[in-house]
Amino acid sequence: MLSSPWARFYSNSCCLCCHVRTGTIILGVWYLIINLVVLLILLSALTDPDQYHLTSAELGGEFEFMDDANMCIATAISLLMILICAMATYGAYKQHAAWIIPFFCYQIFDFALNTLVAISVLVYPSTIQDYLRQLPTNFPYKEEIMSVNPTCLVVIILLFISIILAFKGYLISCVWNCYRYINGRNNSDVLVYITTNDTAVLLPPYDDPANGAAKDPPPPYVSA
Numbered sequence: 001m002l003s004s005p006w007a008r009f010y011s012n013s014c015c016l017c018c019h020v021r022t023g024t025i026i027l028g029v030w031y032l033i034i035n036l037v038v039l040l041i042l043l044s045a046l047t048d049p050d051q052y053h054l055t056s057a058e059l060g061g062e063f064e065f066m067d068d069a070n071m072c073i074a075t076a077i078s079l080l081m082i083l084i085c086a087m088a089t090y091g092a093y094k095q096h097a098a099w100i101i102p103f104f105c106y107q108i109f110d111f112a113l114n115t116l117v118a119i120s121v122l123v124y125p126s127t128i129q130d131y132l133r134q135l136p137t138n139f140p141y142k143e144e145i146m147s148v149n150p151t152c153l154v155v156i157i158l159l160f161i162s163i164i165l166a167f168k169g170y171l172i173s174c175v176w177n178c179y180r181y182i183n184g185r186n187n188s189d190v191l192v193y194i195t196t197n198d199t200a201v202l203l204p205p206y207d208d209p210a211n212g213a214a215k216d217p218p219p220p221y222v223s224a
Contacts, residue, residue, distance in 0.1 A: 091182075104179060
């Protein structure tokens with residue numbers, strides 16, 4: 001029997017030998033907590049802008065760290081992420097596969113962005129030094145980082161991004177396996193069994209009785 005090439009990557013267990021459904025719930029709750037903390041910080045920054053306001057002298061540039069427009073956009077994104085994470089957690093808990101799809105799409109989008117960052121670092125390694133020069137003068141360990149050999153710095157950053165991508169890819173596979181598990185479980189629940197005297201009878205599909213009951217039409221009436 002031929003199977004799909006993706007079937008070899010399917011597994012019901014994930015990290016720490018827990019079930020993929022449990023792992024998806026934990027992952028959804030973790031993302032939900034992070035975005036709730038971010039939302040609280042953004043709301044506190046909106047209520048007290050002076051607390052999070054950095055002057056151009058502190059940033060070494062002629063721009064503000066967060067203006068009102070950026071704060072509103074960040075708040076909207078945070079609220080959207082809270083909704084997506086809550087949907088994934090609820091979908092995994094109540095075994096609704098469709099509720100997990102938005103969170104899975106977010107993971108794919110995030111993985112694609114990190115991949116583009118890795119490609120840009122590999123193709124344009126000089127952008128790292130340009131980015132370091134734009135950092136504020138009081139940025140921690142700025143001089144130590146800039147003193148590192150540019151080639152070694154690129155290798156270190158690519159290695160760090162590769163580890164992040166591998167970890168994110170593993171989390172994507174866990175959520176995808178959870179979706180497949182719930183979807184397959186819901187499809188198997190459609191089969192109805194009638195148990196009588198220790199025997200199980202599989203009911204035929206709905207269309208089969210209708211097709212069996214349908215007979216050939218009677219011959220046309222011919223008058224004498």
